[in-house]
Amino acid sequence: MPSRLPSQRDRRRYLLCRVVPAWAEPEPRAVFHAVCEAVTTLWGDTGAADIAPAVLDCSRGYVVVRCRRNTEAQMAAALATVTRAGENRLALRQVLTSGTLHGIRRRMQEPGAGWTDTQVMRDGRAFTARRSAGQKVDLIAEEKKSPELLFFTEDNGEVK
Template sequence: MRPRPPAMRTKRRYVLARILPSGVELDQKQVYLSVIEAVTSLLGDAAAGLAQPAVVFCEGGYVVVRCRRGTEKDIAVALATVTAVADERIALRTVATSGTIHALRRRMKPVRQLSGDGEVKIGETYFAVYRYPRQKVDLVEKGIKHQKSLFFTEADLEER
């Protein structure tokens, strides 16, 4: 089958979103299911069908969502209502929209974790410490599953 000529193809837009909290590993299919659920529940089946949202890739703390041109604002709003992926609490922060993935890759800044990790006890619970730039400190409860996360700063940690 011959491919469609370029002028006849559907015009696409790509939305780049940052995944919070930093350092969380997500499965692309699970992200897709969460995005589709958010888009469908917010905009309805008809609008979701026309927008054709799809997760192109999910790596390095970022996710790229593809949609039809003209629907990118609706998709960006729907991304703001994503609160969890496979029982993992997350947030998607829209960074940029573009017509090419190449342009979005330039906007992806790798999230670098700083050294000096350790553990801290808050109340009766032990938390693993993950440090990030701008004095941000994420505390993840030590355990196997359903670990609680706390979001502090260096100053907050020093006060304890």
């Protein structure tokens, strides 16, 4: 099928959302189902068909969601009602709305966006120290069955 001219294509908008908490790493499929469920329950089937939600990317603490142009407000309201993706409780904070994926990627690559992981050993246990947005550090115990989040205070010492 020949591709349509740019002027004949559907106008889209891309929404960049931050995943809260930052250490939750939901599966893209679970996020897609959560977003679709939120849109459908809030706006109904016809509204969801009009909005045409899609999850394009789900990585490094961000989710990129696509919708039709002029439905950003409905999409934002639906995203505010997302409370769970699969087994994870989470929230999606809208950060940016853009007409191009280029603008979204540029924002994702800004310094301070996303997180950096460092391996840390404390008291004989392995932790992942996750620095988010240059502001805070989460310590996540590396256990396969139940990852444990530890609150990091001054008493614990600094992660170098």
